[in-house]
Amino acid sequence: MTAAPLASAVSTSPPARWGRRFWWIFGAVLVAYSAQRAGLDLGRLFNTRGFSQFSDFFEAMFRPDLSWDFVKLAIGEAGVTLGFAILGTALSVLIGIFGGVLLTERVWLNVAGTSGASHWVWRTLRGLFAIPRAMHEVVFGLVLVNILGLDPLVAVLAIGIPFGAVTAKVFAELLDEVPPDAEQTLRAAGAGRFSALMFGAIPHAMSDILSYGFYRFECAIRSAAVLGLVGAGGLGFQLALSFQTLRYNEMWTLLWALIILSGIADRWSSLVRRRRNAASVEMHASLSTSAPAKDPVLRTSAVLFLLAIPVAWWRLDVSAASLWSGRARRLSTELWRDAFPPALGDDGWRGLLGDTVDTLALAVLSMVLAWSIASVVAFIASRIENPWGSPANIVRSMVGTFTRLVLLIARAVPPPVWAFLMVFILKPGLWPGVVALAIYNLGVLGRLQAEVVENLDDRPGRALRASGASAFGVANFATLPAVSGRFTALGLYRWEVAIRETVTLSVVGAAGLGRTIRDQAVRFDYDGILASIVALVLITLFVDAISSSIRRTIR
């Protein structure tokens, strides 16, 4: 072993610095290539003539259809969307808890022993769970409707399975981080391996996984709306009907209902999570420091949520029996026979590869746009302490509220609707899809990043200010260093999600694999769909791998 160079003691060690440099160059090349792929000819980018149609949509925002019949319909459909979200989240937490225990490294080390075989089983399980994680809810919906038909279970499973796989991953990482003390004490006192894990480790991580569940709930509301758009019922379903004939006033009644619903869900989810570790917003598998399972807000929320499950189950008339009905078995066998083996389309490997690269470019460009804007907007949108303290604070607080409303609208309007609107003012191609996904993700990221700002430890900034630093100095030396890591981590996480979301964009000329899957769906070309799904899963895993190595480098 050679002695470490002196410089490393001063700041970052050379390997880490080289790692960062590598990722910067990698990122720049990826963005440049994606932009070139989408086309940079500004003359062919904008379509100024469509602006009046574009603004028609936003004018209707202030004149929603408020006839009582339609409002009644919107309220009823909001209930359906909420029901899907509740049941989908419940299923995902259930899968998450069981799957999380299964995927935990220490289960395989402590319970199953350290043999090579158990390590191999653990690896395989992790790989298996990565597949549903890489598939969008809409893709699950598309498959399930062919097995279950017109059944509310389609939406519940389409949300619950992929969300469950994500939750399992997060829970496994949480469990692996639990200090082993309690478990070891139990073992020493004579407890079996399994019960030591059950009582030593799981309760410790439980409250974190529940609070993470509330984040999934807020995502589930948006998902349920997008699923409705492809035919699963609820607000999105009505939205699709009104959208077909471009009845903007009706669309806005439904959109406002969706905005109110997701506004409440988001606020609830923030409240629950703010009490936990502020940093564990998304995938950050770091345990909260507070004592486990003693948070009253979390507990009450969990109880309310538990009570809502049977209500939703009953209102939506869900019956688990249809899962193992003879028809479902027969149809799934038929579907598998039609879909396997996967087959390439007329354009062969070239076509599939081109679509895959388009999908990647779409996700890269939209995330760069969304993240750059969100990183600025987050500071404006964050809630401040003492909003009524001074006139300046009042103005600042009003601007903040307005910005939060804009962000809420950006994420409540489903991406396919954004995409269609963009085709009015942008020439068809990748760009309308890029902008549509960017707006939607700006809504999501802006809010999460604002939470990071709100939960920032403000002591370094105050210390600097007290010692006479300028506002710029405070921002440069206290605020930015504190948020940049988390901002980047959130951006990378959303990038993984954005790949999945591209499948919802098929209205716009070229939109990669989403467009292709849609085309294959209308041909009932199941083996082609399977090939596209495999490509989508592979590209998501690729992006997951890149994103987690970048996160490790910057940590």
Place this chain on the structure above:
Amino acid sequence: MGLVNFNSLKSKPFAALLLVLALVAAACGSDAAPASQSGASSSESGGAESAVTEINLGAIPDQDPELLARNYGLLADYLTEETGVKVNFQPVTAYEAAVSQFRVGDLDLVWFGGLTGVQARLQVDGAEAIAQRDIDAEFTSVFIASTDSGIDPISDVAGLEAVKGRSFTFGSESSTSGRLMPQSFLEQAGVALGDLDGEVGFSGAHDKTIALVEAGTYEVGALSSQVWKSKVEAGEVDLDKVQLIYETPTYFDYHWVARPELDADLQNKIVNALAALDPSNAEHAEILEFFGAESFIGTESDNYSDIESVGRASGLIE
């Protein structure tokens, strides 16, 4: 481990949470049934010998959703009365979803477009086309162009060559009048999809095609002549921005397709009931007007063999 901590009831966020629950209850408590609710379908009743107790009627919406629910409701009630079997209406958002639901047996009687009707029949052994509107034997599509494009009206199919090198949008991917037949007429004029400027668009619906051509996003588009005419008559099209350039020759389009579980006797009853809709009866007139037809007539699957071969040629039917 007790989950409820009653002291927390006093905490302030709890009030917000109660509000949320109240909203849950209010929203869930309304009487609107979920759109994806599944009725007791006749398809699970086993063989053809067992009597059908319920018919699930489905339709692809290319109309105002409120009108759709109202008029299909009227039609379902009318058919219930005439056939003596309970008919439920089930709206569907997407063409291919309607085909899937017909295939799995959740829909027994569906108002399909030409192409989707053929696709649905091919996926269900014994399914038959049973009825159509008077206008469906002579359906047409229109090609429209933005006035800025400088494309002049065309007199015959060969004239569609003018679309070469232009940007172009269809409607929904599996629409007969908005995609299949226009694509076929373009091919007859020697225009392949690769000859267009950029990727061909799929606006998603007839109304959206008009909007996108009006906006100039696409220079040319194709849609159902029925929708075009009704929008023009209603004054909802800006004719300074978009104009009709060509109306295609006629072909067969929309029709009712029934699953084999509905036996011959029941199918006859349905066809007779549809054919008995009379424009001079006020209630019937409302249904017919909604369908944009004077009357319904019986039809047979063979009428759609041309659609099937065009579908096979374009790869939409395999």
